[in-house]
């Protein structure tokens with residue numbers, strides 16, 4: 001097809017602002033999916049995503065559209081993930097487009113993540129088409145929302161289009177605007193192949209399905225290709241596109257969007273952001289912007305039933321097949337037995353993985369409270385990265401501990417500003433500046449330690465603004481912090497699963513909470529058991545589990561020893577499920593409840 | 605051999621009780637008494653005692669003093685006729701304070717009873733009411749006095765601690781009074797909350813509040829201290845006696861000696877096999893009427909289990925258990941010794957008073973501790 005008739009675009013929208021609904025209208029207008037066949041929200045495929053309203057994996061759909069000018073165009077709609085955990089994926093999806101619809105719910109106004117992604121799109125040189133959605137809603141403020149968008153982009157409010165994705169009003173005009181305003185792709189079909197992998201998914205029969213945007217050259221069936229970042233070679237088994245189902249075709253040319261299948265089964269070999277080139281005439285340079293997936297948040301994941309360890313292992317292997325960003329290494333915890341230290345892009349990513357493990361694989365899990373990765377410089381100037389607090393070297397050998405920070409943007413109505421500033425301060429945030437967005441919203445910028453965000457920052461943000469505040473952030477590297485490793489000792493024995501890295505001034509509070517919790521949860525022993533929180537050999541909090549003083553001593557009557565024997569038998573069974581920490585017997589459940597509830601109130 | 609005779613009837617039920625007992629008509633009790641005799645005769649035709657008679661008889665309940673003193677004497681006669689009775693056999697009967705007159709005591713003693721065990725439970729009328737006992741403190745004192753003058757060799761009083769709204773003082777003064785009256789033996793039990801009892805419901809509702817673990821432990825330890833200072837030997841977790849007055853029948857249980865239990869729900873250990881009778885009185889009567897023994901749940905005790913029993917039962921007593929029976933490493937026992945829960949001396953392991961309070965846990969630790 002003539003390149004000048006191709007338009008590649010995406011929709012940037014906050015969750016629930018109507019992206020999927022609008023995409024459905026486009027599929028209808030272009031007859032890609034006949035109206036009667038339209039299952040609601042066709043593009044959202046995964047069940048989990050449907051329930052949570054989150055788009056985890058982007059896809060691309062090809063549509064044929066006869067525009068107002070009577071000419072037939074080929075439109076490729078590329079779906080983008082909506083959450084900051086996946087901002088790298090968002091950036092790759094944007095890189096596959098020439099234009100973006102910026103969709104904002106008229107009843108909600110602009111959200112921080114939308115701002116973030118809009119700027120990302122502007123920076124990537126995309127043509128932005130600002131749109132206000134849900135104008136059919138009586139409670140909507142289309143005018144005000146248009147003003148906000150105009151402020152954000154520095155344009156005239158009159159340039160903002162008005163649609164209702166639900167009723168379809170304005171959507172055809174919007175498609176015409178896409179055709180008119182989004183530039184056709186550049187790049188020539190005869191050049192050496194450079195195609196951007198902007199997403200991938202895994203199919204158990206065919207292996208990895210890579211979504212590509214051909215930037216230059218042509219990729220065709222049977223071709224020998226290479227992935228420039230990973231150095232993996234393969235030959236193309238199948239090329240095609242979605243419309244909306246998988247349709248194979250002989251090849252894709254510069255400017256086109258589709259998928260390739262190579263028979264590669266391992267997702268880690270085909271990475272989002274990598275460049276596909278030809279083996280015969282390879283390109284000199286890869287496309288810019290590739291990054292290794294870098295997990296920022298870590299947590300231990302353990303099976304509640306230690307027999308399920310192999311099942312957990314298998315399940316993680318399988319998840320990894322279509323989640324290249326997930327990392328895991330085996331670890332052994334005194335309290336929890338065998339499990340894995342897993343790395344995630346962020347908190348949402350972690351929740352999704354946990355939920356999938358539990359739901360799709362039926363596993364019962366204990367997840368330790370999440371921690372970030374720390375950069376540790378020792379006295380000799382050597383730098384290591386610590387992913388598990390219990391691996392933190394002895395404080396005496398350390399020169400400096402650095403922790404990851406994020407640049408955060410918070411949008412909040414002026415009324416809640418005070419509470420949010422307080423929260424930022426509580427979380428060791430460094431205030432940067434603020435700006436008013438059309439008088440309705442303040443845009444607050446600050447730096448925050450990622451560690452403070454992974455606990456319940458987002459929930460707090462919402463609860464202190466009655467749900468109005470929104471958040472966006474990007475990683476900004478490591479900064480030194482006054483951090484210490486806090487260990488929990490039960491009867492003098494450290495229990496690894498409870499070790500944390502905390503800011504020095506908070507060590508006492510945190511230690512107190514955890515030791516109290518454990519005192520409540522650990523059953524009395526035959527001797528007093530001290531539970532201590534220790535920082536660098538110094539006890540910062542201490543509780544004592546008093547020794548058991550009296551058992552139930554039922555009368556042993558008329559030679560009836562059966563009761564006593566039954567009781568003893570029960571204790572024997574019980575002992576099997578006990579974990580030994582030194583001489584202290586602790587039921588696994590006690591650890592689990594301490595860990596499960598440990599994170600909840602950490603921030604308060 | 606030793607014989608236990610169970611009498612599963614009471615005048616009314618106490619609020620905490622989950623013993624094998626019920627309220628019944630006179631005619632049912634009469635039929636039961638006759639059946640007991642028949643059961644003993646049947647056993648006598650099956651086992652040979654090797655020329656020796658019974659070394660002890662224990663008539664427990666329920667409330668065996670629902671029978672008159674003469675009826676008890678007749679029951680002892682029947683047992684003696686069936687199995688023979690050693691000249692110095694210990695013969696115990698349990699008595700509820702609200703049941704017997706002085707004449708009953710006299711008849712029982714002349715019929716062979718030499719040990720009387722009175723269910724005093726408490727000398728605090730409020731506490732007795734809360735337990736829905738059928739007697740008050742005055743009746744309890746009177747029963748003890750009658751027992752002491754009846755000519756029986758040993759008189760025991762049962763007293764409970766850890767009672768709802770019961771103070772340590774009230775409990776100790778009860779013990780003191782019993783000791784002052786001259787009882788030779790005291791059984792001191794903690795009130796235990798059994799599921800399905802009226803008391804348990806009251807506790808659940810919050811109407812009745814039981815003392816906390818610490819308080820209960822304190823009461824027990826104070827009792828041990830006080831009784832020892834008055835010359836009582838603390839020879840078993842719950843039992844105290846003046847020298848020469850220990851209960852040989854009960855000691856036999858702790859030493860895993862053989863015994864036969866007759867009556868509904870009675871337990872036996874014979875020839876290394878543990879078994880019991882049907883708990884239901886009607887079933888018990890029906891089976892014996894048909895000429896069958898109402899035995900069920902027979903289980904040969906395997907060697908390892910017997911060792912566990914030996915430890916579990918032996919550790920209840922002041923004599924303790926030989927260290928080699930326990931086996932394992934010495935270090936494990938040392939830990940418990942360091943906690944003040946047991947002592948090791950002369951090759952025997954014994955619980956301390958504090959250890960007795962947590963005997964279940966100590967026993968589990970000794971038997972099943974993993975490294």
Ligand SMILES: Nc1nc2c(ncn2[C@@H]2O[C@H](COP(=O)(O)OP(=O)(O)O)[C@@H](O)[C@H]2O)c(=O)[nH]1
Pocket residue numbers: 013014015016017018019020021022041053133134135136137163164165166167
């Ligand atoms: N009233 C109204 N509701 C809409 C409109 N567009 C989407 N919705 C509703 O808003 C909710 C979120 O829409 P969805 O397309 O799933 O949002 P997404 O999370 O951005 O994909 C759904 O309940 C839609 O039915 C609209 O124009 N008007």
Ligand code: SF4
Pocket residue numbers: 613614616617618621622623625665666667700
């Ligand atoms: S007298 Fe003894 S057996 Fe009878 S009901 Fe009361 S506690 Fe139970």
Ligand SMILES: [Mg+2]
Pocket residue numbers: 019020044053054055
């Ligand atoms: Mg959606």
